[in-house]
Amino acid sequence: MSTASLFSAPDLARLPIVVNTRAISLSEGMRAGLSVAVIIALNEYLTFAPLREAALAAMLTCICDPGGPIRRRIPVLVSFALVGATVTACFGLLRDFGPAVALPLGVFGLFCSSFARIYGQAPMQLGGLLATVQVLALDRGNPSLSEAAVLAASFIGGALWAILLTMVIWQIHPFLPARRAVAEAYRQVSELARDLRELVQAPWITEAAWEAHARIHRRATREAIEAARTVVMDTVRSRGATSNRAAQAIIRLETADQIFGALIALSDLLEHSSPTERGVAERVLRRMRPVLLVLGQVMVTDDPDAHARIEKAIEAIEADMARLPAESPLHGVIDQITERLHIARTLAVPANLIPGADPAGRAIPMWQRVIRPLRANLNWKSPALRHSVRTAVTAAFPLAFTMYWFNPYDHWLTITVVATMQPYFSLTYTRAVERIVGTAAGGIIAAAVGLVCTTPLSIAAAMFVLAMSAFAIRSVSLGLFQMALTPVIVLLVETGAPGTDEWQIAFARAALTTIGGLVAVGANFLLWPSREPDLVAAEVKNAIAAHGVYADANFAALLGEGSTARLGQARRGAGVASNALEALITRALLEPGKQQHDPLEAAMVIDAALRRCAGRLATLQLDAAAVAGVPDAALRIWRDWVSGSLSLLAAGKADIPPRPSGPETDALARIGRQIELMSGAIGRVG
16 A cells, blocks of 8 residues: 555544543542652752652552552552662663663563563553653663662652552542442342242232333343443443453343343243242242342452352252243243353352462462463464564664664653554554644643743642643543643653753654654554454454364363373464454454444453353363363263354354253353353354
């Protein structure tokens, strides 16, 4: 394609720029404002230059914070503080060895920072911020070990100050609104079950009563599910689709929707059922309502002890179902409900409350968590590897430019290139537009603030207001965040170079950001591009097929009919396929048009289910008790069913055969449930 076509993008009104006003977080803004403003005030009065490094570290730590329970945030934030300090000191010292040494090591460091995305959302964000720290260190340089040590200590101090505010004052839970919304959906489903039970208990039921039940309670339940869907999708867009919390919210919501559909079918059957069937249904519905309520509570509280009570209640429902006449059509509907309840219960066990844990909730060895994604993505088919290489190659040129032609602001060129580059062209183009427009608008604000705020107290107050505003809207829109963050950065730079004209700083940042954005867009277009507008359905089927191969190799190894090498290759193929699907979902989530929401939601359900299938398949290999007592003949039947069902799903067919009867273990049953969950979603992918 010609160079002209490179920049002939759709008009701005059609760009996938998302503004999510529900994501405003005043608590996050207050914490960030206080983190930066206090340090800036100290710097203004003490005139101690390393405090600017501490203020920068505090601001970046606020950006790095993934939110959620403290036990999961502390490792990320402390890792950023320590690694960031190390990067600040080491790369600053490398700069004085000259470009011949610093440039190749800097490019390699940027590759590693970008490649960190293979380990999930939080490491991806951590890597992006460490890339910024690295570029700043290479741009500035450290002339001595003592100065490097002071800057590293200042970085740790600023980061710890921000962490202290997080731990003591403001605890941020970005997925809490989504969890509460899904919990409300479960509560509404429980109300539907309660009302249906009251209908069944009535001595006589009119047709009008059934119609009122359908009109009032079904509508309320559907509205609650759709409201939860909106909140979950908004949260996933701002926080990423690959985190454990995102997978839990998506699967729980899909499970609630399928239980809702099964209850509708149950009410239709009960309208013309026998007294015996209604008696059994009454007991089932009586047990079901508290189960649904507890499931909703667990979504908010993460109570690790609740799953035992839920499991006991589900077993009682299954026992009640056994009292139905063998020919009753209620068997299939109630069985579907209990299977979906099992899926929701599985997400409440300790192993699923803590990412990267075994069935007992114990952490998987660190080396396994590091080496497995690395092996799976050291392949040119991996979007993460291609993107990281593209980022490193593209950033090498501006990084070399800043090393040979130094000025106080040129690091913004390299930072913009690295921060703007995304695995897919549409994401990169959108990111570039938001950064350029937001930075230009923010530069004007910064210049105006600089003219008004001339005293240490006024500068600190302005930094507090600006930082608070920026971080409060961080998840609303990248463009708005950049617009609010630019004045913070400009004033931060001005404190290190007093007397510099704010308009000059703002113009330099805007110009270098614009150039960096154009470079990133051009590189993403020319270097191994991925511009396909709609590959969700094909990628979902590819991922399912890859997991079918993995399942077949796994069962073959259990039966002594396959090699370890084949199993390892199949496992890596499944991992790469899941990574590719998640990368595509990340891009597609920002595409405009409501018509894409349903296929994307279904794709995320399938992606999360595949991840859990892969985990259970790994359990079959690592835990000898997982298939203890299951004869080889039964394992072959399961292998044929799992492989055959995944093959049908990979072909886009939702009608899979019934699960094998006979001996099964918990691991096999969980694999079966996830496959059945996918069969309910595959038709919506397209």
